[in-house]
Amino acid sequence: MSFVASPWPSDLPEPRVYKYLSSLLIRAIQKASPPDHDLSSSRQWSDLRDCLGQMSNIGVVQSLVRCSKFRDSLYHVLKGVERRDETQEREAIAKDQADIVSLLGKVIDSEEHKAEVVSLEDDEADSFMILAQTVLDDWGWWRRIGNGRPQARGDVDTSDHFFNFTEKFCRDVHKLLISLSLRCQKLPSSICIDGVKLWSKVSILGGSFADVYQGELGGVVVALKRPRALQDKESDQLIICKKVFQEALIWKSLEHRYVLPFLGIDAISFAPLSCIVSPWMRHGDILTFLKRSGPVQVDIDQLLLEITEGLNYLHQSKMIHGDLRGNNILIDDTRHVRLADFGLASIADVTKGARSTNNAGSPQWMAPELHFPDRFNLSFERTFASDVYALGCVYLEIYTRHPPFMGCSDAQLALKLHRKQRPSRPSSAQCLERTLPDDLWSLIEHCWSELPEDRPSAATALRDMEDICRGTVTTAKITCPLPETEVVLPTSPPTRPVSTLPTTVNFTEQRRSPRAAFSSVSPDPTEASLPNSCVVCYNQPKHSDGNIQHDFCSDACALKWNQTCRIRGCEEPVIFDGIQAFEVCITHHAMWVVQFPRALFALIMLF
Known part of the structure; x- marks a missing residue:
């Protein structure tokens, strides 16, 4: 039987959140009491009144901040009630969750409420961040499992819970979560993890802004990305913390087969600095992988297709990578790509890019409008179009194993871009005896269009790459030093190499x-x-x-x-x-x- 809320007793204050669970508890206490019994003298009724009293006469933001503890208090009272109906409890919780989403929508629509959220401190800030992260996780669950349609969890229909879920709503919640995290300088405790065993305090890899260490989590080898402080100043520490928090909260929301998984935040190994934990990729970045694999052992176009699909997922999720290049593309144990390094990633508006005063990045992969924003009558902002420009650079980089505009100084690069010059098409020798397909070069030039609006979307680039992979096979261009002999063999072995390490077969080659x-x-x-x-x-x-x-x-x-x-x-x-x-x-x-x-x-x- 579907749950229907009972009339609310006049002697009890009515809360903004968990009204359905409270109503279920009221009805359960009434049923468990004798007909002529005075409810006001019941201990359970008294406990319920105390719980409800804590939620009376408070605003929308405080109702959301206290909702988790309020729910726990209601369950504590409910445990003492006999003949509980767990199915109705789950239905009541689903309806209450829908109300919480509605209240969160009111916060998002009100500048006053958002200002109140950003001013939260300590435990109140943590409670709100956990709530916001839970809502985002629920949205991610719906999008992955429901494929765009609300689903039922168990025997409870949660369609109402997702009624108010839209991409814009979740994007606004995500931005509010990041703003609160940056202001109070803390992350929601729900994404922090324990049990990471650091193998050594000597870094395995290092970049301009962070060092990478190896460790173990639950028997799995993991990578710990620790930001690097150039100077031991409090201001530097604050800037670093903000960068880590923003990267973690953006990365946490991403889940795709071609995106490096986010495992959590380790705040212990290098305290007071926090580390981002992810699976260890033993093959390294894509350039290192290709160098080790030899010139003809890998289907390059398939890897480019996977990179494009990963970027398209980010853009479909309204995320801008901001620093797409070969060193930020890793190879997992199954030899598929994993987009990584979201230190410059940002959340995009529907019609705008991601405004930022941080003009860091990799100049050779940066679009012209990021070098000369005034020339385009724009402010410095990374956009989907600037990601696509970088994607074209990655295509060229993977084929040649060299960055675009290799050998150019920053001044020479700026001059070339100001003259609207682009790298020339590489020869077969520059592609390590591979032939860069004509269709792929056309796509690269399209990605390098001068005006952002002239570039293809990631979805269009993905369709083009799918066509290229269907119509071309990436093989080496072979030249034999001896004259070819036309001979028909009894059996003709295929002209392909043994697949790369380590080939799993049922026989010994x-x-x-x-x-x-x-x-x-x-x-x-x-x-x-x-x-x-x-x-x-x-x-x-x-x-x-x-x-x-x-x-x-x-x-x-x-x-x-x-x-x-x-x-x-x-x-x-x-x-x-x-x-x-x-x-x-x-x-x-x-x-x-x-x-x-x-x-x-x-x-x-x-x-």
């Missing part, structure tokens, strides 16, 4: 010479006698992840496996037929098949 490929006897008896050893060095055991065994002991051996043709001067990848990898490319393998019998016959005739 064996690298054989071309002649050994025609023999049923293994060329190296050691391989057969050491089935659990690395197939490259044979000295170390194969790497295992739980029940999954890989063929290599380490990244180094996996990279050695993915080599090019052994014929001097040939850079074509070795062939692989699914069971074995050969020492040479398909061209030289074909030549071997044809020429070896002839050479053998000639040798026999000589004798």
